[in-house]
Amino acid sequence: MQNLVQFPKEAGPIGIFDSGYGGLTIYNEIKNLLPEYDYIYLGDNARTPYGTRSFNIVYEFTRQAVRCLFSQGCQLVILACNTASAKALRSIQQLDLPHLDPNRRVLGIIRPTVECIGEITKSRHVGVLATEGTIKSLSYPLEIRKLFPDIKVTGEACPIWVPLVETNEFASDGADYFVKRHIDNLLARDKDIDTIILGCTHYPILIDKIRKYVPEGITVLTQGAAVAESLQRYLQRHPEMDALCTKGGVSRFFTTESDGKFGNQASLFLNRQIEVETVTLI
Ligand code: DGL
Secondary structure, three states: OOOHHHOOOOOEOEEEEEOOOOOHHHHHHHHHHOOOOOEEEEEOHHHOOOOOOOHHHHHHHHHHHHHHHHHOOOOEEEEOOHHHHHHOHHHHHHHHHHHHOOOOEEEOOHHHHHHOHHHHOOOOEEEEEEOHHHHHHOHHHHHHHHHOOOOEEEEEEOOOHHHHHHOOOOOOHHHHHHHHHHHHHHHHHOOOOOEEEEOOOOHHHHHHHHHHHOOOOOEEEOOHHHHHHHHHHHHHHOHHHHOOEOOOOOEEEEEOOOHHHHHHHHHHHHOOOOOEEEOOOO
16 A cells, blocks of 8 residues: 655646547647646556456556656646546545545546537437447446436447557558448447547547548537646636646656657657656556
8 A cells, every 4th residue: 555655745747647649639638728737648558558458457557657647746637548537537536545645636537528518419319439448337328317317328439449549550541441430330329419429538639530431410529628628627616736736837748658659659649849758657
């Protein structure tokens, strides 16, 4: 069991965690909305994808990532990964934070994503494209039902989409086949869907291909803006946490894989060169 004294107590950067590159789509929106804060982004690229892994493994890997970010001084960590939010968030909040440090916070991204859905869908039929882990957890239908019991939710797991992004094949011709197949599967199961949630942070990187195969008239919802706005409201509601987040406008990037590889790929998604450090999660 970790003890409380091992983590720095003073204010620190906001931690943003994903299994790989996908959380950069969330980081980008957060950084645009809240540029004054410091951030540490951590991608567990060495062990991605999480979407096909068991509950226990995702929980253990996510817990290691949270500990790593805490040891870097983060008082607030965002799980910018739906799979980790679906499978590990509640256990970390309820079982780990009381031991690690009850004053720190770990937040997920599913709730902020579904909060806006009631205003977007007119047909009240919503589709969710996500990893196998997120779909099987039923987190999206359960969260949506709590807020909007009249909305029917249909999910489709897209297990190959994350590897397409992680292996830099997201723009290749071959990617079209897999992108189209899962969109067609989803829409075949419910013809009244008028809104599709991209419930995996990697998927906005495939957005050009997704838009190509989603029929006109259907809204494709990415999560970044909703998560960023929700974080902004959270910091306004919790000035005590805001005071524990440093504001120097500096971002650092950590990966569990090669720093050079992460730097090249991430620079593409971010449109700028970045410095990257390799870390080991234990
Ligand atoms: N980007 C992550 C998500 O939002 C998961 C990707 C994966 O590792 O399978 O679910």
